[in-house]
Amino acid sequence: MNVSYRQADEDMLVKASLKGDTTAFGEIVNRYRRLVARTVKGMLGDTVFAEDIGQEVFVKLYYSLPEFRGEARLSTYIQKIAVNLTLNEIKRRKRMFSLFLSKGNNEMYEYEIPDEESSDKREAKELVNKALMQLDPKFRIVVVMRMLQGYSTKETAEILKLPLGTVLSRLSRAQEQLKEILQKL
């Protein structure tokens, strides 16, 4: 049976996905892929690795859907998975690089911004990417949540499972670091 889920609400999509309907899950991917891309690519850079982590987020979501009770919004649930997997990947790479290479933190990331974008847009994106990649990951995640996702401080604290005070102090430290970084760019 070929069902179109374009107009379907979240609840219906989740229920259908739980029954193994991949078309419904495909619609969930379609709706939230940009949300995940902002977090993953904002944290890891516009790279092939980010694409892999993005896929991992949705695969993990698919298998953890039975645990989703609908208390929070699906977007928040997905965002939490994306944040966890991205931070784990950063930790994993840090460990790997510290074991085998003595490279600086910034060299871990390469930019692969697609050619089809106009040069103005590419430059804007590159500027943001360069600034983000020079930030410490614990500050970067707060910046990504606010600047790219548009979350409030409270929402950021909830997604990152951090006290509000911690988020505020990281925000202020990130701002100081960003001022220095942007002066050089």
Place this chain on the structure above:
Amino acid sequence: MNPTEIKKLILKSQKTDCDTKEIARQLEAKGVSFDFSKDFNNKILSRLSDRTVSMIPESDFTRTLNTVFYRIAITGIAAIVFLMISIYLMEGSVSINSLLGMGNLYDESVLCLLTGI
């Protein structure tokens, strides 16, 4: 692109009293948008179809079986640890000979036991 404008937006987004949604929207309009490749959805769906894990919810029977298994496993581990400690206390080591109860036997006494001479 005006880099100064982008930089201003980046810094503004970190102020606690700013409208973060509006800044995110403005940045997106200026080209700071992210998405995955065109075949991203297909890649996920093919990864899902490759995995054979079923989405059938766990039945009561499976849940009970899991609980029983964990209890048996924990009891088993506790028994093994207790046995190892008692062997160590009695034999003074946990070598294979001690485990088999032959820690204090000499080769000659084994021969005597086996041959009856």
